[in-house]
Amino acid sequence: MSSETIDYKDSLNLPKTDFPMRAGLPKREPDWLARWEDMDIYGRLREKAKADPSRRPFTLHDGPPYANGHLHIGHALNKTIKDMIVRSHQMMGRDARYIPGWDCHGLPIEWKIEEQYRKKGKNKDEVPVVDFRQECRKFAEGWVDIQREEFKRLGVTGNWADPYLTMDFHAERVIAEEFMKFLMNGTLYQGSKPVMWSPVEKTALAEAEIEYHDHKSHTIWVPFRVRRGGNAQMPLLDEEADYDGANQAILADQLHAARVVIWTTTPWTIPSNKAVAFNPAISYGLYEVEETQDESWTKPGDVYLFADTLAAEALEKSRVTRFRRVRDVSTQELSGLTLEHPFAGLEGANGFWDYDVPMIDGDHVTDEAGTGFVHTAPSHGADDYDCFVKRGWMDRMTYNVGEESEFLAHVPFFAGLQVFDRKGKEGKANRAVIDKLVEAGGLIARGQVKHSYPHSWRSKAPVIFRNTPQWFAAIDKPVGDGLDLMGTTIRERALKSIDELVQWTPHTGRNRLFSMIETRPDWVLSRQRAWGVPLTCFVRKGAERTDPDFLLRDPAVNARIAEAFEAEGADCWYADGAKERFLGADHNPDDFEQVFDILDVWFDSGSTHAFVLRDREDGTADGIADVYMEGTDQHRGWFHSSLLQACGTLGRAPYRNVVTHGFTLDAKGMKMSKSLGNTIVPETVVKQYGADILRLWVAQSDYTADQRIGPEILKGVADSYRRLRNTMRFLLGSLNDYSDEIRVARDDMPPLEQLVLHMVERLDREVKEGYADFDFQGVFQKVFQFATVDLSAFYFDIRKDALYCDGMDSLARRSALTVLDILFHRLTTWLAPILVFTMEEVWLQRFPGDDSSVHLQDMPDTPPNWHDPVLAEWSLSLRALRRVVTGALELERQSKTIGSSLEAAPIVYLTQEMRDKIGDDTEKFATICITSQIDLRVEPVPEGAFTLPDVPGVGVVFAKAEGAKCQRCWKILPDVGTHSHADVCGRCDGVLGG
The missing domain is CATH 1.10.730.20 (Isoleucyl-tRNA Synthetase; Domain 1)
Known part of the structure; x- marks a missing residue:
């Protein structure tokens, strides 16, 4: 033929x-999404699980995003990882459930409505609170629908038809019930302490709502006079003088003539000063001014107290050109001093500042900057506050600054002046205080410093520390609930849960959260806003906060509140007659005040385990999630608040695994920002490449670090x-x-x-x-x-x-x-x-x-x-030998000696050990090397043979295959031309029916 x-x-x-070959993903993916929705893939998987008791439940609890804007690339990373977790566990034989959720309360949404009001010239405070809350609800509903479709477009599977929303009536009921557990177990209390406060948003902020930016602050050096001994200049002794015996009185007078200098970057807190702190571990000295420049606020003969390492710098700032150190000042001497406030005795102040200012010791004082003495205003600083709590001086707290960072009407000279205005710009308070200090002779130097300063992550405006009455959960007080397996206090339970109940991916997440819980203060639960779940409690009028009857603890009242919230939502708390309705016939409404603060939004999201995992049919039997998965910022956010909340109500962490991903950065490793023009929007990637490419980017990245x-x-x-x-x-x-x-x-x-x-x-x-x-x-x-x-x-x-x-x-x-x-x-x-x-x-x-x-x-x-370990060993030898052969043939191909490896019949020199490993079947080895023939020789490698350094004892000498080319399989074999089909090999002739 x-x-x-x-x-x-x-x-x-x-x-x-x-x-x-061309995927066409952007156009084709929506069709698959529609197909899955028609098939109800998620529902069918649940039915499959019901029919198979061996499929154990696996639940990833969704950390709720805020319903207030389009998705960014961080959302895509987050939801894709979650989807991979859920799908993979489902396909490994689990009943993997995923209930997506949204955080609908709180400042992010309220702030959006206020922005709309401001554009219309509308005042939020003039709008009935329920109407305002309804607008917030409607806004959140709209963004839930938008974000749901954006998440689904990424291929994320889940119960999209029935997600959880923190603003659902049942959710609001459970959040209130979870709060009332703190009320009933004795950990809830009202206290007064400085919290980070946003003058722009007029609310307290949690640490998770704070970010730090550079800010230019005023700096001032303020001398405090010693109250006893007056200000008369006394004879000073030389440093070498004998201070024993009769000289003690002179030393005391000498100290009384000096002034203690503090340094601060918050001049506006000086009117609230209540003490000056020092550190016993720091060396202090008495310094006399000998010579100054013109326009100095000091003069020769003035005597000041400084930390020795900071004296020269501080005196230089005050234009002192020559000074001398008079002597050491001991801790005992410092602790015995009582100072005057810089505004003491000012005309027109009506004695407002005519109180003693004690010297107190504090470990927070350092000699790294300033003067070694710290102006202490317990209403405006965490360390300051702690010093006063330690001493039981809570009656000395001040209430001088209002919710818009304005001095209140009772403060002389400064009433109405703001630290920051409603746009976050500097108000008049700082400069007014500085001017009054100059007038009072209470300044020796001033300047400005650029430093990292806390800002609200929403308004981007600077915040202040402000003392306000707030509601707290005590984390070191025994929880009276009997759930003591992991400890008796919230902190003990949290720390023990972290180490004994939870797996961390990556493990560094454990260290981060543990250190935060270990040192954190009591949890501030309250916010002074309108959109959220109110603190559903009543306080007895006229009772002190420490009075056991200050808070009303009545299960019947709590039950009425819960039932009303289930039917009507939290808006019913603000309805006319709400107090009378909830107190019922057992309590006189005139005896109680209704609390109208709302719960911190982190309490809302921290409570989600209760109404998602515990209450839903598709939740978990024990109310515990298999996985919580969020970004690393949630160690201070959702991981943190969920842990505290659950340890207060469940007695343990609400999760078994915590998985953490990093942040998304641009290709150069920079943070994405609209101003830099380096943002990557998920929608853009999906339209250009398809969602699978975005998902593959996630899978190819080490999500535990920051992503580029x-x-x-x-x-x-x-x-x-x-x-x-x-x-x-x-x-x-x-x-x-x-x-x-x-x-x-x-x-x-x-x-x-x-x-x-x-x-x-x-x-x-x-x-x-x-x-x-x-x-x-x-x-x-x-x-x-x-x-x-x-x-x-x-x-x-x-x-x-x-x-x-x-x-x-x-x-x-x-x-x-x-x-x-x-x-x-x-x-x-x-x-x-x-x-x-x-x-x-x-x-x-x-x-x-x-x-x-x-x-x-x-x-x-x-x-x-x-x-098969034996085959695995055979494979290592086989593939090593094959690499030498293919390497040798590639050189021949590059030199145009051959066009295909089937034109070759290489001679392979190898050791007996290698021959024993790969076997004697040369035809099989030729097939593996994709050559027509091969010659295996157990001989030393000749000079000039092709070798590879990592395959010792093996060399290849090129030779061309002998015979003719089979026109069907293209192998060159000696038998071609000897069969019924003249131009094919024996194998091909047999297939053709030769």
Whole structure:
């Protein structure tokens, strides 16, 4: 038969598939989303779990985002990681539930409504509170709907039809009930302490609502006179004088003539000064001014007290050109001093500041900056406050500054002046205080300093420390609930939970949260705002805060509140007659005041475990989540507040695992900002590349560190995607004629197929362990390496010959197809949690049908007998030897000696040990090296042979294959031309029916 009349290509078993190389994800992904919604994939998975009791529940509890704007790239990172966790655990045999949620109360949303009011010239305070709250609710509802669709577009699965909202009536009921547990267990109290306060937003802020920016502050050096001994200049003694005996009186007078100098960056707090602090560990001295420049606020003969390491700098600031250190000043001397306030005795002050200012010791005082003495205003500083609490001086707290950072009407000279105005700009208070100090002779120097200063993360305006009555949860007071397994106080329970009940990914999260809980103060629960769940409690009029009857603790009142909130929502707290309704007939409304502060929004989100995990049918039996997963900022946010809240009501942490991701940065590692023009918006990425590329970016990154993203990075991700898609396309094309009837048992397969199954067994364990440990980068890297290197570049490359050219019933071809079918099911399910759209496309290409979906599958169980260490050892030798051969042939290809490796018949020199490892089958080894022939010689490597340093004892000498080229399989073999089909080899002639 003439070879010219036969098109041998038609006789080959070439891959056949409609699976496109170009994905077209942006256009096609919405169709899959619609398909999943029509199928109700999430609901079907829940039904599947109900029918299989062996599927244990697995719940990732969603940290609620604020419903107040479009998604940013951090949202995409966060929700994608969560989705990978849920999907992977579902496909590993769990009943993986995901209830998305939203934080709907609090300042972020209230602030948006106020912005709308300001644009319309409308005053929030003139709007009925319930009307204002309804506007907040409507605003939040709108953004919930928008964000829900944006999250779904990323391929995130979950109970989108029934998410949780903190503003749902049942949620508001439970939040109130959780608060009332603190009321009833004795940890709730009203106190007065300085909190970070936003003059712009007129509310207290939590630490999690604070960010730090550079700010320029006034600096002042203020001398405090010693009250006893007056200000008369007394004779000074030389440093070498004998201070014993009779000189003690002179020393005392000398000290009484001096002035203690403080340094502060908050001049506006001077009117609230109540003490001056020193540190016994610091060396102090008495310094006399000898000479000054013009315009100095000091004069020769003035005597001041300073820390020795700071005296020279402070005196230089006050234009002193010469001074002398008179003597040491002991801690005992300092502690015996009583000072005068700088404004004491001022005309027009009506004695407002005519009180003693004690000297007190404090560990917070340092000699790193200032003077070594700290002006102490307990109403405006945390350390200051702690010093007064330690001494039981709570009656000395001041209430001089209002909610807009204005001095209140009772403060002489400064009433009405603000520290910061409503736009966050500096008010008149600081300069007025400085001017009054100059007038009173209470200043020796002034200046300005640029330093890191706390700002509100919403208004971006600076905040102040301000003493206000607030409601607190005591974290070191025994909780009277009997849930003492993890400790008796909230702090003990939290710290013990962190170490004994929770797994941390990464482990550094444990250290961060532990140190925060270890040192944190009592939890401030109250905010002075309108949109949120109110503190549902009543206080007895005229009672002191320390009175046991100050707070009304009545289970019947609490029950009435809970029932009303369930039916009407928290707005009913503000309705006319609410106090009478809730107090009922057992209490006289005239005896009680209703509290109208709202709960800190972190209490809302910290309580979500109760109404999501505990109360919902799709929650958890014990009210504990398997996973909480958020960004690292939530160690001071949601992880933190949830831990405190649950330890106060459940007695333990509400989670078993805490997973933390970093922040998203641009390609250069800079924080994204609209002003810099370096923001990456999820919607833009999805429109250009598709959501799967964004998800693959997440999977390829180490999410536990900060993430970088940019156009070039996304191009690299898209390239990895294309390579993986190529692998899946080859699988689909090769399996087009596979059926289970040709399946080959593992033990009947050639060693190469058994080797691949060994790789599958090992990788299957690694993939499942990686998913269980939330290591998506590790999972993807291993699967990608396997798919593109072990399969595409090794196994597929070798087995194309058998798949294309062997007869339909050949063992090699049937074994290869069996392995390809196994690989198909493993790769699609391994990768489905990451590439949700692409693996669905791959699955439907092979298994079309209305009810078909890869997301309804589990990752297949892998037989343990696929594990074969002997084959693994054989593989190492085989692949090492193959690398030497392919390296040698590549040089010949580059030099144009050959065009294809099938033109070669290399001579391979190797050791007996290597020969024993790979076996004697040269035809098999030629197939593995993709050459037509090969010659294996157990001989020393000749000079000039091609070698590789990491494969000792092996060398390759190139030789061309002998014979003619088979026109069907392209191998060059001696028998070509000796069969009934004149231009094919014996194998191909047999397939053709020779």
